[in-house]
């Protein structure tokens with residue numbers, strides 16, 4: 001990591017490749033077996049190439065781009081959910097966020113039990129979770145369903161619980177993928193208000209979204225990805241304009 005203590009994330013020249021398997025229909029499978037051919041072929045797909053990104057305290061950075069441009073992959077690499085094939089990623093401080101609704105929750109446990117599970121995964125001690133438990137439940141507005149197993153939750157209820165836990169972990173870095181979209185409007189507004197407060201208190205934010213109006217209000221900086229490469233890293237308005245105009 002850089003010597004500057006304000007730097008929270010350093011992504012250096014990363015590459016990420018995926019293997020794409022081409023599976024066949026049952027008929028093609030049978031024919032390939034009869035002819036003794038391989039049943040599936042594999043292509044290598046480059047999802048990210050030569051990507052650099054530095055994020056410091058107090059910055060709110062939007063990752064923008066068309067479908068499949070690599071935004072979520074970059075966010076997952078920063079979160080440590082997956083590793084790059086080349087290059088390096090350094091992160092300083094406590095990370096929290098919302099990358100996949102329901103990740104980090106156990107379906108057979110109640111909402112209340114999952115607060116303890118998810119809180120522990122995000123680095124809180126049992127005592128910290130106990131102290132913040134009532135605030136987390138209140139923020140989620142899940143009410144009596146907090147004693148229900150989360151496998152019966154709607155996607156919006158999952159989001160409420162996940163966001164409520166994440167925001168109460170006192171993170172240095174907050175990562176958010178599109179998922180705010182599944183929350184209803186009042187809850188989205190409440191989340192955005194908390195995200196603004198995090199930013200104002202000097203935390204680093206990285207947000208993946210297609211909601212360009214929202215992101216222009218929330219973020220100062222936009223990183224525009226095109227087919228896995230960064231084509232713009234600078235003012236949010238310019239990033240949004242380039243995306244809208246296809247430049």
Ligand SMILES: Nc1ncnc2c1ncn2[C@@H]1O[C@H](COP(=O)(O)OP(=O)(O)OP(=O)(O)O)[C@@H](O)[C@H]1O
Pocket residue numbers: 018019020045047065066067068069070071072073074
């Ligand atoms: N686990 C995986 N295995 C194979 N390919 C993957 C995997 N994850 C992502 N990809 C591919 O990498 C590319 C980038 O995906 P990614 O989800 O990062 O895009 P995105 O910019 O977030 O797209 P969207 O706006 O549609 O959410 C896509 O072509 C996707 O199919």
